[in-house]
Amino acid sequence: MAEHAAQSTHAENTRSNQGGVHAQDDKGQPALDQSAEINASVTATGSGPNAAAYNQAREAHRRDVKRLDDTIAAGLNEHSTSYGEAWPNAAAWLRAGKTKLVALTHTHDAAARAKALGKADKLAMFGFDTAIPADSGYAETDLNDKTNIYCAKPTWGGFRMGGSPSVIAIIQASTYDLNGLKGLIVHEVQHDADHHPGSQMGSYQTEFRAYWIQQAMAHHKATSGSADPNLTTQDGTKLTGFDNRRQQAIFKHLWDCGSYDYVKDLWKDAALRQQLLAQKTPTGTNMVNSPMIDDVFLALNKGQSADAVIAAARKLTVEDLKALGSSQMRGEWEALINKRFSGPTRMRVLGALGMEPGAAGVQWGLIEQIYEQLQSSKANETKLNALIGQLTQADRAILQRAEMKSEWKGLVEKRFEGAARAQMLKALGLDQ
Ligand SMILES: [Zn+2]
Structure with missing residues (x-):
């Protein structure tokens, strides 16, 4: 069982707030692949007093696993959803194993089991120790056995947990409409892709980016000056000082839903509040969830040579290069590169990232000599x-x-x- 306590977790209250959850029509039973059973201590078929309910939970889990796996397999080639490149990139990110992806499904005794584990306000779910597409189960009759179990709030749609590798959990994947599920995955991968610091501000910023690219508040305007001066949170806090309605809507959601209470601390601190308000639209090093951009980022941040950074940059797609040059990302990358390189080496690296238009055809080796x-x-x-x-x-x-x-x-x-x-x-x- 993984140790969670010390790791940062970003959980999304998507179920109660975004209206993106619809009952799913199941078209026939998913194929059961017994060879995928990896949790040997758990039998595939229930035998206890609640065997039928247990078997039902296991079937629901197989549907969740298959839904996630199928969605990601198809997603690799889906370039024209409302999420742009962030969606096929998120699928490629998970396929590349940069993050462990798990499907969580309610146990047949979700409330009682969570209570037995000392988490009465949550529901017990299983699948946490097992990356998809493998199937798994849980101790049918022992409510105190934590193997493969995670207790989450009923409102959560999914979460990301830091670690090596980090984990993304999607809860009850089969109950989402397809577009909502893609958005949730885009959101969770962003928490990984942005390499945010663990501070409260870092946590706020990663949510701001993730909700933004998830298009969760896309019906609200992002144009400067569109913020509503009279908007309040549910507890009556007036949300003044925001630039645009979308920025304000994301903050309000974080405040109201109860899973991100650190935003209240940020708001109380005058300097941090100003910093938060000044971030009118999100910026980041990988707003498009690209695994190739991540490889360049890692080469830069691990102190690798300019040649190694450039070798990683050669694998960037045209879309990656376009993203790097965007107002959301360019400034962050220039800052990263300036920290590592100077002189012609700096320009050569900028050139490899498409940020130096005159760099093609230049004899950088000669200039560096x-x-x-x-x-x-x-x-x-x-x-x-x-x-x-x-x-x-x-x-x-x-x-x-x-x-x-x-x-x-x-x-x-x-x-x-x-x-x-x-x-x-x-x-x-x-x-x-
Ligand atoms: Zn999040």
């Missing part, structure tokens, strides 16, 4: 001139960029004096 020579206390004029002679027009255009020009000029002036300095500045085109 010249840069290293200039930085060296033993800058060699003869060697430099030989290297500079190989620069093409595209290379020289890069040196004319403001962020390159002033730094390179400074390096030349530090290393050379008099006629040598003038000659070197001229050779590099830095003399104008």
Whole structure:
């Protein structure tokens, strides 16, 4: 049984608040695959006094597992839902095993079992220890056996729990309408994809992003100035200071539903409240749930070389590159890259991420060699001139960029004096 207490959990109150839950028509019985049974301590068929009810719960679970598995398999190629690339990417994320995905289903004695486990306000669900598509069960007659059990509030639709790997749980997947289920998965994967800090502000920001891309409040305007100055929470707190109605609606939902009470602490703190209000629309490093963008992020954050970062960046799709250049993501990536790289290496990495339009066709290896020579206390004029002679027009255009020009000029002036300095500045085109 996994240890949960110390890990951050983001649970979604989707059942009571978003109206996205409809009874599901089951078209026939799902195929039962007994070979998928991995929980050997649990028999597939009930034998206790409530065997029929237990068997029903097991069947419901098989439907939940199959629903999730089928939805994700189809999702890999679904590029035109309202979630954009965030949906096929979420499916690819889960297929790549970046997160463990589990299906939770109410036990036949959900309320009594939760009570027996000391969680009277929750319901007992099973499937928590078993990644889909494997089937699993639970101790039929022992209400105190926690194997494969998780107790969640009745209103939760799903949650994400940090760890290695992290876990995404979707509750009663078969009871969702298909579009609602996709949105919930998009939401939960975002909690993983954004690598948010564990602070209260980090928790708020990840919910803000996740609800935004889940399109949960998409019927509310996101245009600046559209916030309702008279909107209050259910407990009468006036939600003033917001920019747009969608930003405000997400905050109100977090406040009212009871699963995100830290937003009340943030609101009480004047400085944090200002910070929260200033985030008018979400920004993040991976607002599209892309596993390829995640690989570049991990290479950057694990301190890997520019070459390794660029190798990961070569796997980015056109859609990934488009997302990286968007107003939601570009600033965050520039900040990440600036922390790691400078000079031409920085520009080369930006180029690989499509953020430096002049970078294609540039001889970055050559430029970096010249840069290293200039930085060296033993800058060699003869060697430099030989290297500079190989620069093409595209290379020289890069040196004319403001962020390159002033730094390179400074390096030349530090290393050379008099006629040598003038000659070197001229050779590099830095003399104008
Ligand atoms: Zn969430």
